[in-house]
Structure formats: structure tokens, C-alpha cells
Amino acid sequence: MSIPPPMSSSTSAPISETFTSVQGEGKLAGVPSWFVRFSGCNLRCSWCDTPYASWNAEPKQRGLQDLIAEAARVKAANVSHAVITGGEPMMFTQAEELAAALRNLGMHITIETAGTIYRDIACDLMSISPKLSNSTPQPNDPRDKDAVWQVRHEARRINLDSLQKLIDSYPARQLKFVVSESQQLGEIETLLASLRGWQQDDVLLMPEGITVDALAKRHWIVEECVKRGWRYCPRLHIELFGNTRGT
Numbered sequence: 676m677s678i679p680p681p682m683s684s685s686t687s688a689p690i691s692e693t694f695t696s697v698q699g700e701g702k703l704a705g706v707p708s709w710f711v712r713f714s715g716c717n718l719r720c721s722w723c724d725t726p727y728a729s730w731n732a733e734p735k736q737r738g739l740q741d742l743i744a745e746a747a748r749v750k751a752a753n754v755s756h757a758v759i760t761g762g763e764p765m766m767f768t769q770a771e772e773l774a775a776a777l778r779n780l781g782m783h784i785t786i787e788t789a790g791t792i793y794r795d796i797a798c799d800l801m802s803i804s805p806k807l808s809n810s811t812p813q814p815n816d817p818r819d820k821d822a823v824w825q826v827r828h829e830a831r832r833i834n835l836d837s838l839q840k841l842i843d844s845y846p847a848r849q850l851k852f853v854v855s856e857s858q859q860l861g862e863i864e865t866l867l868a869s870l871r872g873w874q875q876d877d878v879l880l881m882p883e884g885i886t887v888d889a890l891a892k893r894h895w896i897v898e899e900c901v902k903r904g905w906r907y908c909p910r911l912h913i914e915l916f917g918n919t920r921g922t
């Protein structure tokens with residue numbers, strides 16, 4: 676095992692949780708993975724399924740050396756995929772240091788991002804999930820009484836420059852869209868028409884919903900994927916564990 680690069684022993688990051696499970700979503704669904712979730716997000720999706728890393732962030736400062744030591748133990752136990760997620764991990768410079776150290780440990784690294792911020796980071800799969808208009812908080816959302824986040828989220832949720840740079844810089848990538856209504860397909864097509872260099876099988880449609888019953892009503896998404904050569908994205912963790920933390 677190679678030695679991680681030098682790092683200040685005082686470097687720490689706001690972390691919501693770490694856990695080992697199988698990847699629930701995307702091209703690597705089913706792969707045993709170690710997850711490290713940064714706490715804090717520059718968006719506030721109405722349907723966010725990790726509000727403890729966005730709407731009600733509960734960060735705990737974790738030393739990066741401590742995180743790397745945990746990753747090394749996980750790797751020694753034969754889990755060699757790491758998923759750096761959030762919240763929005765690309766908000767944090769510490770994500771770069773952590774990813775570089777995980778790369779030195781020989782781990783496969785997935786970065787899960789909404790694609791609003793570009794960073795040059797060690798990454799084997801850039802998982803980009805651009806947020807559609809269905810993500811914007813509604814005017815009556817009790818978490819957003821003065822509509823501050825409604826305005827901020829709408830202004831931030833699509834950053835074409837950042838999305839294009841991520842597509843150009845990370846050939847191993849996926850573009851994952853959360854959909855609940857068929858009219859959102861037009862929105863996705865309009866966005867994709869503004870971007871260059873993506874492949875059809877980079878595009879994944881994932882049903883919105885955090886219960887097995889809600890997901891079961893989304894069969895139409897499979898038909899739309901077949902028509903377009905896009906992929907259907909499961910939510911394995913919901914099927915296996917329900918909407919629970921640490922899975």
C-alpha cells in the first residue's frame with residue numbers, strides 16, 4: 676500500500692457521516708463502497724433525501740487523517756470503492772485532499788455532485804446530478820418562509836460552464852436526473868442540447884421517491900430510457916433498507 680501525501684494533522688472537514696454499504700444508484704449500483712458525506716450544500720432541493728447535510732446540516736469536524744485511517748481499514752477489509760458525497764462535496768477544498776489520499780490508498784473514487792461547482796479532483800467516476808425545476812423549493816415550504824432559498828436555489832441549480840468543464844475533464848462520468856413527471860424530459864433534452872461531449876449512456880433517469888411504493892409508480896421512466904438509449908437508474912438502497920441514514 677502506498678503512503679498518502681503529506682497533510683497537516685490539523686486539517687479537518689465538516690462531515691455528516693461515513694458508512695459502508697453498496698452503492699444504491701448509478702452505473703456502479705450494487706458495488707460495495709465506503710461513503711463519506713460532507714455536510715453543507717449550496718442548494719436546497721425540495722425533495723432532498725439527505726436534509727441532515729443541507730436543510731438542517733449537522734456537521735461534525737473530522738480530521739482528514741482520521742478519515743484516511745478509516746478508509747485504509749475499509750480497504751483492508753476488501754471494500755475498495757470510495758464515494759465522496761454530500762451535501763455538495765465540491766464546495767470543500769478538503770475534498771481534494773481527501774480524494775488524493777484515497778487515490779494513494781488505491782481506492783476507486785466516485786464524486787457525487789450537483790455540478791454547480793468545478794474542481795480538479797482525483798476521481799474515477801464523476802457522478803453529476805443536475806437539478807431540474809422540480810427541485811426548487813415551493814413558495815409554501817415551511818423550511819423557507821422568506822423564500823430566500825427558493826430564489827438562491829433557482830439562480831444556482833444550473834451552471835452550464837461548470838457542467839461543461841466537468842464533462843470535458845472527466846471521461847468516466849454519469850449525468851443523473853431525478854424525474855417525477857414526463858414533462859421533465861423536455862427540460863433534460865434542452866439542457867443536454869446546451870452541452871457537448873456527453874454520450875447517450877452517460878444519461879441516467881432516476882425516479883423521485885423515497886418509498887418502494889413511490890418508485891413502483893415510475894415504470895414509464897423505463898420506456899423513456901429505452902426510446903432514447905438512456906439508462907434507468909435504480910435506488911437500490913431504498914429497496915433494500917428504506918429511506919434510512921447510513922445505507
Ligand code: SF4
Pocket residue numbers: 716717718719720722723724725726728729730761762763789
Ligand atoms: S444538491 Fe443534493 S444534498 Fe444538496 S439539497 Fe439537493 S439533493 Fe440535497
